Amino acid sequence: MSNNDHTKDFVGGGVSRRTFLKGCALAAATLGLSPDVVPKMVEAAMSPKRPPVVWLHFQECTGCSESLLRSARPDIATLILDLISLDYHETLMAAAGKQAEENLRNAIKKNTGKFICVVEGGIPTKDGGIYCKIGGRTALDIVTEVAPRAKMVIAIGTCAAFGGVQAAKPNPTGAVGVQDIVKGQTIINIPGCPPNPENFLATVVQILTYGRPPELDELGRPKFAYGRKIHDHCERRPHFDEGRFVECFGDPGHKKGYCLYKVGCKGPVTYSNCSVERFCNVGAWPVGAGHGCIGCTEPGFWDTMMPIYKHLPGIYIPLGGGIREQAEKIGEVAVGGAAAVIAAHAAVGVGKKIFSSVKGSSQKKDDEK
Amino acid sequence: MIRKEPRLYYRVFVWSGTLRLFHWTLAFSTFILVLTGIYIHYPPITTKWAEFKPQYIMATLRYWHFCAGYFFICALLVRFYLFFAGNQYERPTDFLPINKRNLQSLVHNIKFYLYLTDEHECRMGHTILAGTIYFILFICGVIMGLTGLYLLYPETPMVARMGHDLFGTPQQARLIHYLLNWFFIFFIMVHLYIAIWNDFKAPDAIISGAFSGSKMMPADLECPIEELEKIPFEK
Numbered sequence: 001m002s003n004n005d006h007t008k009d010f011v012g013g014g015v016s017r018r019t020f021l022k023g024c025a026l027a028a029a030t031l032g033l034s035p036d037v038v039p040k041m042v043e044a045a046m047s048p049k050r051p052p053v054v055w056l057h058f059q060e061c062t063g064c065s066e067s068l069l070r071s072a073r074p075d076i077a078t079l080i081l082d083l084i085s086l087d088y089h090e091t092l093m094a095a096a097g098k099q100a101e102e103n104l105r106n107a108i109k110k111n112t113g114k115f116i117c118v119v120e121g122g123i124p125t126k127d128g129g130i131y132c133k134i135g136g137r138t139a140l141d142i143v144t145e146v147a148p149r150a151k152m153v154i155a156i157g158t159c160a161a162f163g164g165v166q167a168a169k170p171n172p173t174g175a176v177g178v179q180d181i182v183k184g185q186t187i188i189n190i191p192g193c194p195p196n197p198e199n200f201l202a203t204v205v206q207i208l209t210y211g212r213p214p215e216l217d218e219l220g221r222p223k224f225a226y227g228r229k230i231h232d233h234c235e236r237r238p239h240f241d242e243g244r245f246v247e248c249f250g251d252p253g254h255k256k257g258y259c260l261y262k263v264g265c266k267g268p269v270t271y272s273n274c275s276v277e278r279f280c281n282v283g284a285w286p287v288g289a290g291h292g293c294i295g296c297t298e299p300g301f302w303d304t305m306m307p308i309y310k311h312l313p314g315i316y317i318p319l320g321g322g323i324r325e326q327a328e329k330i331g332e333v334a335v336g337g338a339a340a341v342i343a344a345h346a347a348v349g350v351g352k353k354i355f356s357s358v359k360g361s362s363q364k365k366d367d368e369k
Numbered sequence: 370m371i372r373k374e375p376r377l378y379y380r381v382f383v384w385s386g387t388l389r390l391f392h393w394t395l396a397f398s399t400f401i402l403v404l405t406g407i408y409i410h411y412p413p414i415t416t417k418w419a420e421f422k423p424q425y426i427m428a429t430l431r432y433w434h435f436c437a438g439y440f441f442i443c444a445l446l447v448r449f450y451l452f453f454a455g456n457q458y459e460r461p462t463d464f465l466p467i468n469k470r471n472l473q474s475l476v477h478n479i480k481f482y483l484y485l486t487d488e489h490e491c492r493m494g495h496t497i498l499a500g501t502i503y504f505i506l507f508i509c510g511v512i513m514g515l516t517g518l519y520l521l522y523p524e525t526p527m528v529a530r531m532g533h534d535l536f537g538t539p540q541q542a543r544l545i546h547y548l549l550n551w552f553f554i555f556f557i558m559v560h561l562y563i564a565i566w567n568d569f570k571a572p573d574a575i576i577s578g579a580f581s582g583s584k585m586m587p588a589d590l591e592c593p594i595e596e597l598e599k600i601p602f603e604k
């Protein structure tokens with residue numbers, strides 16, 4: 001791969017057979033399939049009839065595309081771009097303006113029911129969806145036109161899957177994921193902020209080879225990637241089971257690689273294969289690097305996963321001008337309140353008893369007199 | 370009201386063996402659940418000695434939590450069965466404020482606990498105040514059981530679907546599970562206090578009743594309990 005035909009590689013130039021084989025073996029491993037299927041995958045991937053793909057960008061940071069293209073493993077991006085025929089991608093295509101919109105229209109018309117629609121970014125719905133417009137049309141408009149005409153939809157990233165960060169309270173633009181708008185269409189959610197490119201690759205290869213999406217969980221996420229908790233595959237798990245926890249960042253436990261549960265790791269409630277797949281071809285992932293999981297692949301990411309350094313969310317108490325209290329405070333209030341009420345109740349009871357016995361004895365004295 | 374002592378009491382059989390079995394299973398399992406749950410929520414620093422000897426403290430306490438959780442769920446199932454198949458006093462119609470008589474009784478209970486009256490209402494079953502709170506506790510227990518099962522088996526499709534429809538993500542379920550934990554702690558404290566307080570104030574001996582199943586009823590009281598065993602008892 002020489003430097004001067006770099007662009008050619010990105011927009012679907014040649015990839016060596018070796019890269020193909022490596023990529024397909026990687027996809028098979030990610031999918032949890034036996035190596036026997038690799039030849040079949042290579043055959044499907046090498047087929048000249050590449051599936052047309054329309055890639056839509058809405059409310060997002062382009063982080064999903066960026067992480068795919070600028071990963072330390074450019075062959076994955078090249079491979080993906082070589083497996084598919086990317087007819088429309090705002091970040092990558094050479095066309096602009098009117099011509100670009102023309103491309104989109106043509107791609108849909110030519111390939112109705114055959115193309116794969118990839119959506120990146122959330123879709124604002126408030127006020128008629130005016131908070132995200134492309135070429136004068138709202139995201140809502142575009143997605144309701146394009147997605148139903150596709151063969152299937154891949155929602156890449158947490159924003160497209162569940163609304164993501166712009167759907168955090170108070171969600172000023174009414175952002176939602178694709179599945180909340182497009183009904184009756186096969187939607188594969190590949191959430192993550194950003195998702196692991198290998199999961200996207202494996203999904204695409206699976207679709208190419210078998211013509212159907214991988215098995216999905218009840219949130220529409222492929223089970224091969226999102227079927228297990230991070231916590232259940234974490235290299236720090238033995239420390240969790242043995243009760244060895246990082247108390248604060250930089251303490252001796254942190255240096256020894258203890259479990260990050262007490263500094264807010266969301267691994268116990270987050271579904272992803274990060275701990276197995278790892279990132280960037282260097283075997284790195286957040287928990288391995290010493291920071292807890294922030295739960296970015298889950299619906300309600302942000303609202304339910306904040307604060308980052310507490311393992312349970314803070315809850316909103318409407319008293320006192322809207323203080324954001326930690327969940328722990330509730331406990332103190334409950335137990336403290338109960339203890340105070342019991343003490344007061346018992347004190348009144350005893351006081352009454354003493355009072356009436358004093359009164360009683362003085363009455364007796366009166367009687368004796 | 371000045372009580373005349375000695376007074377003639379009947380020992381009246383109220384709580385069936387099944388109900389008492391439920392009560393003590395629930396009590397012990399809740400006790401263990403609360404203690405192990407708090408450890409799971411905030412494991413205190415044991416790191417200093419955890420380095421030297423393998424001890425699996427979190428794994429063990431979680432295991433106890435799940436075992437106790439199963440006892441807890443079984444106890445709730447038994448109570449649910451008794452809502453329909455239990456004796457007269459074990460059915461919700463007897464202790465929920467759903468008719469005028471029970472509502473009046475509820476008002477009276479509240480007055481009694483606020484020291485506004487000394488007159489203790491000798492009731493065969495639960496008082497209405499207690500019954501209502503037990504019913505709320507039962508509902509909370511069901512929520513605890515469901516969120517607990519959801520946290521325990523989030524990968525089982527049926528459980529995952531149930532949890533998703535009822536509580537949302539496992540993280541939301543975990544928050545509910547944790548917050549209700551404090552309701553149980555609150556309940557344990559108040560329940561123990563009220564039981565002891567009642568033993569001082571009222572003659573019906575509810576603490577021993579939790580073991581023996583019988584309550585003491587003043588003989589001069591009109592008791593609509595012809596069908597039940599009455600054992601005269603001189604105090």
Ligand code: HEM
Pocket residue numbers: 268312399402403405406407409410411431434435437438439441442513514515516517518520521543546547549550553
């Ligand atoms: C009165 C009843 C119960 C109480 C007070 C209780 C309390 C707790 C508490 C405080 C936690 C820690 C929450 C956190 O900070 O993450 C917890 C976790 C948990 N409980 Fe319970 N619980 C009860 C019943 C149950 C039941 C019936 C089950 C199901 C068998 C169950 C299963 C679990 C599971 C699976 C976890 C998560 C453990 C983990 O994250 O490692 N609990 N419980």
Ligand code: SF4
Pocket residue numbers: 230231232234235236237238240258259260261265266267268287292293
């Ligand atoms: S670091 Fe996080 S994911 Fe890993 S064992 Fe601890 S709590 Fe679980």
